[in-house]
Amino acid sequence: MTQPQGALLVGSVNFDDAETTIRQAAGILGDRLKRIPDGECGPRFHWIMYQPDILGQAEGIERVGAERIPLRMLDARPVRVADGVDPATIEFPPLGYAAAAQESYAVFRRLRDEGAVPQGTRFQVSLPTPLAVVGAFFPEEQRAAIEPVYRAAMYRELDEILATIPHEDLAIQWDNAVEFQLIEQVPYRDKPAAQPWWGDDLWGGLTARSAEQAGRVPDDVEVGFHLCYGDVAEKHFIEPKDAANLVRFANMLVAASTRRIDWIHLPVPIERDDDAYFAPLDGLQIGDTELYLGLVHREDGAEGAQRRIDVALKHAPVFGVATECGIGRAPEGTTDGILRTHAAVAAAW
Structure with a gap:
């Protein structure tokens, strides 16, 4: 193959509503996309x-800090289990993912019926891993106890999505980012991890969790994984030395999963168009799972993407293209250009 095949939209897209996201994605990328998200x-x-903001509504959960930390319409303060409260007794309210998916799927189905979305395209719902939310917002000493409680709440969201969206139309993507913060030993909130709340075996514990999450999705629904190094102000929490840890995680996940993994996405930093970064892809062992490389960047467009593609093809002869993370935080007015870059460098399925 001399050109990547197909494209993946990782999740967030910098439009104000699901209809604009779905129309523009389908209109610009068309038969290069097997799945379209609502843009988050x-x-x-x-x-x-x-x-x-949702977790803080639960009885027994407190916000940390007296002053609100504004992030547009959000309060970014973390949370904690209140003193004297047994985490196992906490009941989280609906997390919002199922409600959003149902609302956006109605838009997706209408646009498909109108012919704006190609028949056979699936509606993609991206979900964070439970470990990501627990690792990001709860204090370290509470994470082991609260993780199963939050995981049960996330699985209720997933089950509602599965019960309300036709399986032949659905694709679920699990987003793994905090996992790579742990793998790379990057301190969160300037504190190094002091205890192995993820279990005795870091790699085994993380990939077993992801394999379990894949197994919660029925075989007639597609499932994929976005492996991520973060995207705060369009920057990673650390730049990966090469793709070795991404490849190791992907291999372990596919080996541990009891069901087919339909796709895996790996990020590529903008400055990496060298053999050293891509060489670990020689050891990728994911069978017929679709591989997407996040080598599209808005800053250097199709020319930069093609440089990275030319090197990647030496080590992964079959892959599709994507951005390294969602583009929901990209500058206003750049989204169509990013979508057109995908179209310029990738062939249709």
């Missing part, structure tokens, strides 16, 4: 940052 608009614009 509204309070979901900054990935999981809206979850503390």
Whole structure:
């Protein structure tokens, strides 16, 4: 193959509503996309940052800090289990993912019926891993106890999505970012991890969680994974030395999963068009799982993407293209250009 095949929209898109996202994605990328997300608009614009506002509504949960930390319409303060409260007794309210998916799917179906979305395209719902939310917003000493409580709440969201959206139309993507913060030993809120709340085996614990999350999705629904190094102000929390840890995680996940993994997405930093970054892809062992490389960047467009593609093709002869993370925080007015870059460098399926 001399050109990537297909494109993936990782999740967030910098439009104000689902209809604009779906129309523009389908109109510009068309048969290059197997799946279209709703763009994670509204309070979901900054990935999981809206979850503390929801979690803070639960009895037994407190916000940390007296002063609100504003992030557009959100309060970014973390949360904690109140003193004397057994985490197992906490009942989280609906997390918002199922309600958003149902609302956006109605738009997706209408646009497909109108012919604006190609038949056979699936509606993509992106969900954060439970570990990501717990690791980002709860104090370290509470994470082991609260993780199963939050995980159960997330699985209720997933089950509602599965019950209300036809399986032949649905694709679920699990977003893994905090996992790579742990793997790379990057301190969160300037504090290094002091205890292994993820279990005795970091790699085994993280990939087993992801394999379990894949297994919660029925075989007639597609499932994929976005592996991520963060996207705050369009910057990673650390620049990966190369793709080795991404490849290791992907291989372990596919080996551990009891069901087919339909796609895996790996990020590529903008400055990496060298063999050293892509060489670990020689050891990728994911069978017929679709591989997407996040090598599209708004700053250097199709020319920069093509430089990275030319090197990547030496190590991964079959892959599609994507951005390295969602583009929900991209500058206003740049989104169509980013979508057109995908179209310029990738062939149709």
